[in-house]
Amino acid sequence: MSVEGQTRAAVVKLLLEEGPITASEIGTRLGLSAAGVRRHLDALIESGEARTASASSLRQRGRGRPAKQFQITATGRGRLGHTYDDLAGAAMRQLREIGGDAAIEEFAKRRVQAIVGDVEPADPTDVDNVEATADAIAEAFNAVGFAASTRPVGNGVQICQHHCPVSHVAEEFPELCEAEQQAFRQLLGTHVQRLATIANGDCACTTHVPLVSTGSR
Numbered sequence: 001m002s003v004e005g006q007t008r009a010a011v012v013k014l015l016l017e018e019g020p021i022t023a024s025e026i027g028t029r030l031g032l033s034a035a036g037v038r039r040h041l042d043a044l045i046e047s048g049e050a051r052t053a054s055a056s057s058l059r060q061r062g063r064g065r066p067a068k069q070f071q072i073t074a075t076g077r078g079r080l081g082h083t084y085d086d087l088a089g090a091a092m093r094q095l096r097e098i099g100g101d102a103a104i105e106e107f108a109k110r111r112v113q114a115i116v117g118d119v120e121p122a123d124p125t126d127v128d129n130v131e132a133t134a135d136a137i138a139e140a141f142n143a144v145g146f147a148a149s150t151r152p153v154g155n156g157v158q159i160c161q162h163h164c165p166v167s168h169v170a171e172e173f174p175e176l177c178e179a180e181q182q183a184f185r186q187l188l189g190t191h192v193q194r195l196a197t198i199a200n201g202d203c204a205c206t207t208h209v210p211l212v213s214t215g216s217r
Contacts, residue, residue, distance in 0.1 A: 010030055089168070108175040159207045
């Protein structure tokens with residue numbers, strides 16, 4: 001993580017643990033200039049991760065008009081939780097030490113099967129059925145926090161996962177992503193192509209599914 005990112009994370013931590021808190025207090029605690037604090041707060045407010053505290057939550061300190069205070073939002077809280085990522089990563093490393101790569105691959109396969117286990121395989125000769133199955137896959141992933149959806153693109157459809165709860169772990173263990181792609185291929189009965197992944201720094205995990213009829217000609 002860059003120095004800028006580390007500082008931003010420290011500001012978020014203060015908002016979480018000490019908020020509502022003033023910009024001056026943040027600067028004092030972290031050794032930042034007023035301009036530096038404002039830059040981070042503006043970015044967090046713009047992204048929806050922080051907000052000015054409501055009047056009822058302001059803490060009066062001394063005489064005069066109270067200084068503006070800031071606090072974390074539900075969105076900001078939702079973007080935390082890397083401790084669990086660290087724990088999951090440690091567990092995966094232990095699994096690899098005990099069972100090797102095969103154990104990781106089997107775990108990844110079972111994990112994705114638990115997500116899409118209720119999705120019926122498509123009839124690859126029926127374009128409409130393939131598209132409906134892609135929708136069902138997206139719905140299954142959406143139900144477990146992947147913010148998934150589908151969109152038509154040219155002569156195909158793309159399955160887009162706008163959030164990945166395991167992205168930090170998948171950076172180290174790409175088997176998680178590979179197992180998803182394999183499951184998509186098996187359920188859809190056709191070749192699929194992963195165009196982007198959050199684990200690689202993209203804004204979404206995007207999988208292209210061609211919709212080309214293989215029926216009678």
